[in-house]
Amino acid sequence: MEELFAALLSMVFEALGEVLLQLFAEAILSLIDRSIRNFFEERNAINPVFATAGYLSLGIVFGFVSLMFFPHPIFHPSKFHGISLLVSPVLTGLAMSLVGMLLRNRGKRAARIESFGYGFTFALGMAVLRFLFVA
Numbered sequence: 001m002e003e004l005f006a007a008l009l010s011m012v013f014e015a016l017g018e019v020l021l022q023l024f025a026e027a028i029l030s031l032i033d034r035s036i037r038n039f040f041e042e043r044n045a046i047n048p049v050f051a052t053a054g055y056l057s058l059g060i061v062f063g064f065v066s067l068m069f070f071p072h073p074i075f076h077p078s079k080f081h082g083i084s085l086l087v088s089p090v091l092t093g094l095a096m097s098l099v100g101m102l103l104r105n106r107g108k109r110a111a112r113i114e115s116f117g118y119g120f121t122f123a124l125g126m127a128v129l130r131f132l133f134v135a
Helices: 002-039 048-069 084-105 116-134
Strands: none
Touching: 002 048, 002 084, 002 116, 048 116, 084 116
C-alpha cells in the first residue's frame, strides 16, 4: 500500500514540476509577445495553423533550453512513466486559459498563448522533447 501511495505521490510531483517549468516558459513567451505587440501597434492576423505550428516549435526550442538548465528529470520518474506527456500540457493549457480569461475580464487583450489550445500546444512540444531526452 505504501508503494502505491509513493508511486502516486511521485506521479503528482512529476506532473506539477513539469507544469511549473512550462508555465514559467510560457510566461516569458507571453511577456515577449506583449512587448512586441506594444511596439507594433497594428497586429497582422496569423493563420491559426501557422500559429499552432509556431507555438509547437517554440515549445520544442524552450524544451532544448530547459535541458541546458535541468539535464535530469525534475522529479524521479514514477511507475506511470510518461504520464506527464498528458497531464502537464492539459494543466498548463488550463492555467494559461485562466490567465487569458482574467486579462480579458480586466479589459486587457490576451496574447494567443493565453488560451487553452495554444498553451497546450506549447507545453506539449516542451514535454515531448523533455520526455525524449531526459527519460
